[in-house]
Amino acid sequence: MxxxxxxxxLVLAWGIRLSFPLSLFPWINRWQRSLVYFLIPPLLLLMTAIAVILMGYHGEMLGWPASRFSYLLSIIFVSFALIKWIQLTYQGWYSTQQIQNYPQKIIKGYTARILDTTFPYSAQIGFWQPELVVSQGLLDTLDNAHLNAVIAHEQAHANYHDTFWFFWLGWLGRITFWLPYTETLWQDLLLLREIRADHQATQEVDPLILAESLLIVAQEINKISTLNPLGVVEAAFHDINTANRLNERIEALFDESDNLGFDNFDGRFMLLTLLPLFSIPFHC
Structure with missing residues (x-):
């Protein structure tokens, strides 16, 4: 059983992913759509494996005997997930330790670590309370108005705790890399993360100034890519992985809708992932 x-x-996880619509949704629906299709399959598999481990390989369930094979398979999957979590946690910790070597400076009212490079770069690095990292190249490249726009964008990442939440999303993506559309959905979520930060930043700065900042930084994107990435706890303004989707960020900046759908996530979809745990009482 x-x-x-x-x-x-497995069938349900693959079925959900294979039903993923390739056509782009309107902004107001896109955030929830991508989260639901990305989150439910790995969480469903993880909860199923945990349920099987908790029930063990002795006894019966609804008259069907338990098996060592399913128990062993679940142990392997959960162990793999745990190893990946340890790896990512260490990478994140190492990144936060690296930035402690950078000197600090007050930038537009915020304490920032200054990276000694000519490439224009800014990011939030850390977990729940990340630190702002800004390169000297960015400070030399942008004037006050454009620098304000970049800092507002980075502060939006901090307000949303993007580094923390995307650490967990990244972990789920890595343990189910073999599911359909994992990378497609991950890249879409990264793009939407940047759009969400852009949208909040426009509450403080002119969207045109922020768009110009994006274009200025994008001109150096190839140079930025030579930097050593700081890994799984980084939320960067340039976002190398989505640089080729710059037009979508700029389009969203000038969307006149007050709500782009980032606050519309319905958590009831997540109850589906808990169904395997409800089977535990039926094991005896």
């Missing part, structure tokens, strides 16, 4: 549970979870 446990093997059947695992098979059903």
């Amino acid at each position: 446990h093997s059947l549970m695992i098979l059903m979870a």
Whole structure:
């Protein structure tokens, strides 16, 4: 029966991903759509594996005997997930330790670590309370108005705790890299993360100034890519992975809608991932 549970979870996870619409949704629906399709399959598989481990390989479930194979398979998957979590946690910790070597400076009212490079670069580095990192190249490249726009964008990342939440999303993506559209959805979420930060920044700065800042930094994107990335706890203004989707960020900047859908996530979809845990009482 446990093997059947695992098979059903796999079929459902693949089915959800294969039903992923490739056409772009309107902004107001896109955030929830991408989160739901990205989150539910890995969480469903993880909860199924945990349920099987908790029930063990002895006894029966609804008259069907438990099996060592399903138990062992679940142990392997959860162990793999745990190893990936340890790896990512260490990478994140190492990144936060690296930036402690950078000198600090007050930039537009915010304490920032200054990276000694000519490339224009800014990012939030850390977990729940990240630190702002700004390169000397960015300070030399941008005037006060454009620098204000970049700092406002980075502060939006901090307000949303993007480095923390995307650390966990990145972990789920890595343990289910083999599911369909994992990379496509991940890249879309990265883009939407930047659009959300842009949208909040426009509450403080002119969207045109922020768009100009994007274009200025984009001109140096190839040079920036030679930097050593600071990894899984980085939310950067330039976002190398989505630089080729700059037009979408600029388009969203000038969208006149007051709500782009970032506050519309309906958590009831997540209840589906808890279904395997409700099967535990039926094991005896």
